Amino acid sequence: MNYLRAVIVRELKQIFARPLYIFSSVVMMTICVVFFTTLMTSGSPQRMPVAVVDHDQSSISRRLVHEMEATQSVTVVAVVPTFAEARNMMQHGKIYGFMELPENFYADIVAQRRPQIAFYTTQAYTVGGTTAYKQLLTMANLASGAFQREILRMKGMSEKQIMNIIQPIVLEAHLIANPWSNYPIYLLSTILPGILGVIIVMITVFSIGSELKFSTSPQWLKEANGSFAIAIIGKMLPYTLLFLIMGISCNMLLFRFMHFPVYGSHWGLALNMINFVLAEQCVAIFFIGLLPTLRDALSVGALYSMLSFSLSGFTYPKMGMLPFVQALTNAFPLRHYYLNYVNEALMGASFMQCIPQYVAYICFMFLPFLVFKRLHGAMVNLNFPKK
Amino acid sequence: MSRFSDYISQQSGDLWHVFVTELKRIVRDPGVVLIFFIAGLGYPIVYNLIYWNDTLTDVPVAVVDMDNSPESRRFLHDWEATPDVKISYICYSMQEAELLMKQQKIHGILYIPSDYSRALQTAGAQAHISIYADMSSFLYMKAVYMSANMVMLDEMHNVQIDRYERMGMDDQTAWTLVQGIPYEPVTLFNPDGGYSTFLIPAMLIMILHQTLFFGIGMLAGTAREENETLYFLPNRKRRRSVFRIIGGRALAYFVVYLGITAIDLLLVPRLFHLPHVGNPLTIMSFAIPFLLATIFFSMTVSLTVRNRETGMVTLLATTLIMFFITGVSWPQELLPKFWLYLSYLIPATWGIHGFLHINTMGANLTIAALQYHALWGLAAMYGLLATGGLWLQGYLYEQRQAAKQAAELPDASLQNTDHIVTT
Numbered sequence: 001m002n003y004l005r006a007v008i009v010r011e012l013k014q015i016f017a018r019p020l021y022i023f024s025s026v027v028m029m030t031i032c033v034v035f036f037t038t039l040m041t042s043g044s045p046q047r048m049p050v051a052v053v054d055h056d057q058s059s060i061s062r063r064l065v066h067e068m069e070a071t072q073s074v075t076v077v078a079v080v081p082t083f084a085e086a087r088n089m090m091q092h093g094k095i096y097g098f099m100e101l102p103e104n105f106y107a108d109i110v111a112q113r114r115p116q117i118a119f120y121t122t123q124a125y126t127v128g129g130t131t132a133y134k135q136l137l138t139m140a141n142l143a144s145g146a147f148q149r150e151i152l153r154m155k156g157m158s159e160k161q162i163m164n165i166i167q168p169i170v171l172e173a174h175l176i177a178n179p180w181s182n183y184p185i186y187l188l189s190t191i192l193p194g195i196l197g198v199i200i201v202m203i204t205v206f207s208i209g210s211e212l213k214f215s216t217s218p219q220w221l222k223e224a225n226g227s228f229a230i231a232i233i234g235k236m237l238p239y240t241l242l243f244l245i246m247g248i249s250c251n252m253l254l255f256r257f258m259h260f261p262v263y264g265s266h267w268g269l270a271l272n273m274i275n276f277v278l279a280e281q282c283v284a285i286f287f288i289g290l291l292p293t294l295r296d297a298l299s300v301g302a303l304y305s306m307l308s309f310s311l312s313g314f315t316y317p318k319m320g321m322l323p324f325v326q327a328l329t330n331a332f333p334l335r336h337y338y339l340n341y342v343n344e345a346l347m348g349a350s351f352m353q354c355i356p357q358y359v360a361y362i363c364f365m366f367l368p369f370l371v372f373k374r375l376h377g378a379m380v381n382l383n384f385p386k387k
Numbered sequence: 388m389s390r391f392s393d394y395i396s397q398q399s400g401d402l403w404h405v406f407v408t409e410l411k412r413i414v415r416d417p418g419v420v421l422i423f424f425i426a427g428l429g430y431p432i433v434y435n436l437i438y439w440n441d442t443l444t445d446v447p448v449a450v451v452d453m454d455n456s457p458e459s460r461r462f463l464h465d466w467e468a469t470p471d472v473k474i475s476y477i478c479y480s481m482q483e484a485e486l487l488m489k490q491q492k493i494h495g496i497l498y499i500p501s502d503y504s505r506a507l508q509t510a511g512a513q514a515h516i517s518i519y520a521d522m523s524s525f526l527y528m529k530a531v532y533m534s535a536n537m538v539m540l541d542e543m544h545n546v547q548i549d550r551y552e553r554m555g556m557d558d559q560t561a562w563t564l565v566q567g568i569p570y571e572p573v574t575l576f577n578p579d580g581g582y583s584t585f586l587i588p589a590m591l592i593m594i595l596h597q598t599l600f601f602g603i604g605m606l607a608g609t610a611r612e613e614n615e616t617l618y619f620l621p622n623r624k625r626r627r628s629v630f631r632i633i634g635g636r637a638l639a640y641f642v643v644y645l646g647i648t649a650i651d652l653l654l655v656p657r658l659f660h661l662p663h664v665g666n667p668l669t670i671m672s673f674a675i676p677f678l679l680a681t682i683f684f685s686m687t688v689s690l691t692v693r694n695r696e697t698g699m700v701t702l703l704a705t706t707l708i709m710f711f712i713t714g715v716s717w718p719q720e721l722l723p724k725f726w727l728y729l730s731y732l733i734p735a736t737w738g739i740h741g742f743l744h745i746n747t748m749g750a751n752l753t754i755a756a757l758q759y760h761a762l763w764g765l766a767a768m769y770g771l772l773a774t775g776g777l778w779l780q781g782y783l784y785e786q787r788q789a790a791k792q793a794a795e796l797p798d799a800s801l802q803n804t805d806h807i808v809t810t
Contacts, residue, residue, distance in 0.1 A: 140570035
C-alpha cells in the first residue's frame with residue numbers, strides 16, 4: 001500500500017511539474033466544451049440564404065418572396081433576373097437554393113394554364129441544402145394551396161371547408177426525445193465524450209511512453225518495489241480520477257444544465273462514462289505496450305482516435321457501412337458509449353439492453369494483459385528505440 | 388557585381404542545402420512518414436470505405452395500422468416503395484412498436500388511426516397520420532420523415548382530386564385545380580444528395596491540412612530536441628539565415644505535398660465516384676496557396692512545440708474544432724461571430740469552401756477568387772510570422788548564450804589579467 005502511495009505521489013509531482021498534462025487535458029477539454037456548446041446557439045438551422053429568380057415581377061411573385069421572408073428557416077438574400085446569376089451565386093457559396101418563377105406566372109395562374117415553378121438546391125452543403133430544399137418544397141406546396149384557396153373562395157366556400165379540402169391529410173411528426181430536431185443533442189452528447197477519449201489515449205500513452213523515452217522507468221518500478229501491477233495502477237489512478245471528473249462534469253453540463261433529454265437514469269449514464277474512461281485508458285496501455293516507443297504509440301493512438309468519431313456511427317449510422325467496417329466499429333469504446341447513451345438517455349431502455357456494451361467494455365479492460373510482459377520488459381531493459 | 392552574384396549563389400546554395408536536408412529528415416523519420424504518407428494517402432481511402440453506401444437506404448421501420456382499409460394499405464405500400472425505408476414489422480399496438488424502437492430494431496414508426504379512411508371519405512374532414520422518428524441519428528430522422536412526407540403529399544393530391552370530383556367537377560378540371568402550379572425540384576450540385584459525396588470532399592482538405600500540421604510539428608519538435616535553435620546554417624551569421632531556413636523547409640513540404648495533393652484531390656474523387664466537376668488545373672492552382680498557407684501556418688504554430696511528441700498530445704483534440712469551425716457541417720451563416728472570425732485565420736476554412744465550390748460545383752478561380760486570395764493572404768501572413776518568430780527565437784537564444792558567457796566571463800578575464808600581470 002505504501003508503494004502504491006509512493007507511485008501516486010511520484011506521478012502527481014510529474015503532473016504538476018509539466019504544464020503539458022493539465023493543458024492537454026483540463027484546458028483543452030474546456031476549450032472544446034466551450035466551442036461546441038457555443039457553436040450551435042440556434043439549435044436548428046435558421047435563415048439559410050436563398051434567392052428567387054423572378055421572371056414575372058408581378059404582385060403575386062412579390063407576395064411569394066414576401067412569404068418566404070416570413071419563414072424561420074430561410075431568408076431571401078436576393079431577387080435576380082436570370083437563372084445564370086442565381087447559379088453563379090450558388091457557386092460562390094452565397095445561397096443554398098433558389099426558386100425560379102416563370103414569365104407570365106400571374107397571368108397563367110389566372111387563366112389556369114398551370115405555370116410551373118422550379119426550385120434548385122445544392123447538396124454540396126448538406127445542412128444548408130436540405131433546409132433550403134425542405135422550405136422551398138413547402139413554399140411550392142403553399143403556392144399551389146393558395147391557388148386552390150382563391151378558386152374555392154370564388155366558388156363561395158367557407159375558410160374551414162377550404163382548409164380541409166386543401167389539406168385533407170396531416171402528417172404529425174413526433175421526433176422522439178428531440179422534438180425540435182435540435183442539432184446540439186445529436187452532436188454534443190457523443191462528440192464531447194469522443195474528444196475526452198482522444199485526450200485519454202494521448203495522455204495515457206504519453207505518461208507511460210515518456211518514462212521509456214527518458215529512461216526513468218527503472219526508477220518508477222523501484223518506487224513500486226518492482227511490482228509491475230502497482231507501478232501501472234499507481235500511475236493510472238490520478239489520471240482515472242481526473243478523467244472521471246472531466247467526464248462526469250461534461251455529462252452534468254449536458255443533462256443537468258443544458259437539459260438534454262434523459263428518459264432513463266442519470267446513474268446509468270454515469271456508469272457508462274466510468275466504463276468508457278477505463279476502457280479508453282486500457283486501450284492506450286495496450287498501444288504503448290504493443291509499441292513501446294513513444295512516437296510510434298502516439299501516432300497509432302492518434303490515427304485510431306480520429307477514426308472513432310466516424311466509426312461510432314453517431315452521425316452516419318452503422319447500417320450504411322460495409323459489412324467488414326460494421327464489424328470494425330466494435331473496436332472503439334466510443335461506439336459502445338454511444339449505444340448505451342441512446343439506450344439510457346433517448347430510449348429509456350432496460351439495463352439488459354446495455355449488457356452487450358458492458359461486456360465489450362470489460363473486453364477492452366483485458367487488453368493490457370496481452371501486452372503485460374512486453375511492456376514490463378521494455379520498462380526494465382529499455383530495449384526499444386527512444387527517438 | 389561579382390559580390391552580388393556571389394551573394395545570390397550563396398543564398399540559393401543555402402536554400403538548396405536546407406531543402407535537401409529537410410527532404411532527408413522527412414523520409415528518414417518513420418513517425419513523419421506515417422503521418423505524411425500513410426495517413427495522408429490512407430485516410431481518404433479509409434473514409435471512403437466507411438461511408439461506402441453514401442445514402443441511408445432501407446431503414447427498418449414498423450407500422451401500426453389501426454384502420455386496415457384499402458386507403459391505409461395504399462399509403463403503406465407507397466411508403467414501402469420508397470428507397471429510404473423498409474417496413475420490417477407490422478404491429479397491432481403502439482406499445483409493441485415502441486418496444487421495438489427501444490430495442491433499436493426499428494428507427495421509425497408510422498401510426499394510422501382507425502378513422503383514417505372514414506375521414507378521407509367524409510367531405511371536409513381531415514385525416515391524421517403520426518410519424519415517430521428515432522432521433523439517435525439525424526440521418527434516421529431525415530430518411531423516415533422526408534419519405535413519409537413525400538408519400539403524404541402524393542396521397543393528398545389523390546384525395547383532393549377525389550373530393551373535387553365528388554363536388555361535381557370533371558376529371559380534367561379537378562386535376563388542373565390540384566396541379567394548378569406544378570413544381571419541379573432540381574438538385575444542381577451533388578445530385579445524389581449523399582452523405583459521403585458531401586462529407587468526403589471536405590474531409591480530403593482536412594486530411595491534407597491536419598497531416599501537414601502534425602507532421603511539421605513533429606519535425607520541428609525533433610529538431611528542437613537536437614538543437615535548440617532549429618539547426619542554423621553552419622558558418623553563417625546565424626540570425627540572418629532565417630529566410631533561407633524557412634524557405635528551404637517550406638519548399639520541401641510543398642514538393643512532397645504537391646504529389647499527395649494531386650492524388651487526394653484529383654485521383655480519389657474519380658476512384659470513389661465522388662463529385663469531380665472541377666477542372667484539374669483549377670484545383671491544382673487553388674492547391675498552391677492552400678498548401679503554402681497551411682505549411683506556414685503549421686510552421687508558425689510549431690515554433691511553440693518544444694518536444695517531438697508534445698504537439699500531437701496537446702493539439703490532436705483541436706482537429707474536431709478545426710473541422711466544425713470551417714462551417715461545412717454546421718452552416719457558416721450560423722456560426723457565432725467570434726468563431727467565424729477565428730475560422731478566417733485557419734487555412735482549412737478557405738481551403739474546404741474553395742475546394743467544394745470548384746470540385747463539387749464547378750467554379751473557376753474567378754468565382755472562387757475570395758477563397759483563393761484569402762489563402763494567398765494567409766500564406767504571406769504566416770510566412771512572415773514564421774520567419775519573424777524564428778528570428779526572435781534565435782535572437783533570444785543568442786542573448787541567453789551571451790548572458791551565459793558573461794556569467795562565465797569574470798573568471799576568464801581574471802585569469803587573463805593574472806596572466807598579463809605575471810608576464
